Amino acid sequence: MAISRKEEFPDNDLKLADWCKALSHPARIAILRTLADRGECICGDLVLDLPLAQSTVSQHLKALKEAKLIKGEIDGPRSKYCIDKKNFEKFLKSVGDFGIKTSNKIKEQDC
Amino acid sequence: MAISRKEEFPDNDLKLADWCKALSHPARIAILRTLADRGECICGDLVLDLPLAQSTVSQHLKALKEAKLIKGEIDGPRSKYCIDKKNFEKFLKSVGDFGIKTSNKIKEQDC
């Protein structure tokens, strides 16, 4: 990718892009859905649900955690995950605001 | 990435992931913002706004077009782009529904 130019974009756009990147794989969408359904979940259960190896699931969980969309805590020998409600709602608001601005301006389709 | 397992996920999740992927780069977020502000835009103007080469901007436009978030039409020697309102709103609804389900289930933070 040669050299990244991402730093040259405004913080707003970087942040939204980053959240979207975290959701840019169906496994991570599925994980969030499952966490929403069950409230919380241990890693092993997610591995059973997904068509992926344990190490791969662990990687996806790490990506979601780094994007602050989920939180994890250690529960004995397991890892319990749940949605990071506060940040997840920030993401929803960010997309929502983006949508409102967009929809307001485009009443009729321009092209 | 070895072999992709994406086909093994439900259509819903694939679709949402695909839209999110289209928004996973700040340049593409910026392009959508600009299109929302101005209604429509020719490629050259977007190139002036972004810290990227013309060919790179063209690539990002192609990505957004393939995700059906924008539409393009030829206008003499230029290319005019605008948001594909119908599909963009499908995306917004998809994220919104996802959010509602999530927020409803998680009244109190579990972990």
Place this chain on the structure above:
DNA sequence: CTTGCTTATCGTATTATTACGATATACGAT
């Protein structure tokens, strides 16, 4: 038809992502 302008595509280099197996770590139970 040639020139100049605009945009898309091609080729290519660099970097990031995705996936897995193997291994390391951490804990509970025996």
Place this chain on the structure above:
DNA sequence: ATCGTATATCGTAATAATACGATAAGCAAG
């Protein structure tokens, strides 16, 4: 302490994404 279970991380391979310059293609004007 040892064993079994659960999870994270490392190493690595394959693939995708990002960025640019160069080039091609399309149109308008002269």
